[in-house]
Amino acid sequence: MSRLGAETRRWLESHGFTVGNSELWLEALTHGSTGEPRDYQRLEFLGDRVLGLTIAHWLYAEARSDEGRMAQRLNALVSKGSCATHAREIGVPDHVRMGKQARDDGAHDSDNVLGDIMESLLGANFLEAGFDATQDLIRKLWRGAVDGAAGKSKHPKSALQEWAAGNQRRPPEYTVVATDGPDHARRFTVRVSVHKVGEVEATAGGKQEAETQAARLFMEKFG
Known part of the structure; x- marks a missing residue:
């Protein structure tokens, strides 16, 4: 298996993951389409x-809801869609390792894939740092959702996709129009456009982050 790149290590650590065993984190980010013997599934x-227990304990401690309401909330917070949203927020799609065909098919931005990889990263962190540290990490990443944002606010790209469909427009198109900076500090400028509506550009340290910012700016301007 390849070595964990310095940029990916810095990205993981910047979001609070404890990175020690490089092979473990490569496994956590590896999709089965690479053909490598180990992928993120285990x-x-x-x-x-780990996620389910953490959220269940959190809801029990902070909410005074009955069992039925807690179960409903738990299901929403640990769903694949919820995990995928958090994965996009921290830039997971830019670091997924997968085969070219799968990437060309859009698997790197699939809710199922991103949800699984978000959970695999939590599993890796549990092995590296233990339950308490991983619980703290989940509490940081899921705080907004547990405090009430879940189901009320959508990821900007999802919101733009739904807005375009609801207004009988073509789906938004994302295009990388520029890349700048050295390899260890690359900056991406992405343009998002909706036919016969307009276009907006945004720049960020990762392609997916730039797409997210562009979608947010588009909705602020045209939504």
Whole structure:
């Protein structure tokens, strides 16, 4: 298996992950389409349980809801869509390792894939740092959702997609129009456009982050 790149290590650490065993984190970010012997599925199985227990304990401690309401909230907070949203927020799509065909098919931005990888990263962190540290990490990443944002606010790209469909427009198109800076500090400028509506550009340290910012700016201007 390849070595964990310095940029990916810095990205993980900047979001609070404890990175020690490089092979473990490569496994957590590796999709089955690469053909490599180890992918994220085993770690995803583990991370799913760590996430579920953390959120269940959190809801029990902070909410005074009955069992039915807590179960409903738990299901929403640990769903694949919820995990995928958090994965996009921290820039996971820019670091997924997958085969060219799968990437060309858009698997790197699939809710199912991103949700699984978010859980696999939590599983890897549990093995590296233990439950308490991973619980703290989940509390940081999921705080907005647990405080009430879940179901009320959508990821900017999802919101723009739904806005375009609801207004009988073509789906938004994202185009990388410029890349600048050295390899370790690359900056991407992305243009998002909707036919016969307009276009907006945004720049960020990752392609997916730039797309997210562009979608947010588009909605602020035209939505």
